[in-house]
Amino acid sequence: MYRCALPLVLAASSLVAHAQQHRPFPAHALRGELVITQFPDATMNGKPVRLAPGSRIKGDTNLWMPPAGLTGQKLVVHYTVESSGLVMDVWVLNPVELANKPWPTTPAESATWQFIPASQTWIKP
Template sequence: MYRCVLPLALAASCVVAHAQTHRFFPAKALRGELVVTQFPDVLLNGQPARMAPGARVKNENNLWVPPAGLAGQKLIVHYTVESSGLILDVWVLNAAELANKPWPATPAESANWQFNPGNQTWSKP
């Protein structure tokens, strides 16, 4: 009986490991540098910004982390902004995601570039 469980456990761990290096981001996610100064205040690309109430931050391993726990660190992230302009979702990028270039840093770039959600790549016109 245990012989059947072990391959399933190994397969599940492989799926989790794959998900940790190849996350899927929404097309509206932008790339930037984030520094949490004093939550909910942050610097986004060197400019003051605020995180939304209920903002979600996931680290390189796709685990939720409290934003205040990241205070003072310069992080390269993908992020989304809600309609009020507050930062809503933040993903701290791992090495594989950092290597995925180009990625838009502004809404104007996002509007003009073409996104392929299947392989998570952007192409410039």
């Protein structure tokens, strides 16, 4: 009986450990506060946005999250925007990622700051 429970305990502990790691984000990812109002409509930093068809939201454990289940929640995220202006990829940040500051919140900031991919950090000019 206890042999069956051990794999579940190990799997759960690996998910917790994974949640505390810093995931690699693309250099064009911005940080913001996302609130899904009525999918696919949302607000990002208080401004109306729309999620792209095929957009993906990954939770702090890097697992996919259904957008409809997040309606009304304020989530600190990293996100990317496609060429049409729709939000494409969203990552809900874990505590390790939240502590990684500064991170640009606008395209103008990311254009003037320097991104270091190896350490996933930004340097302000």
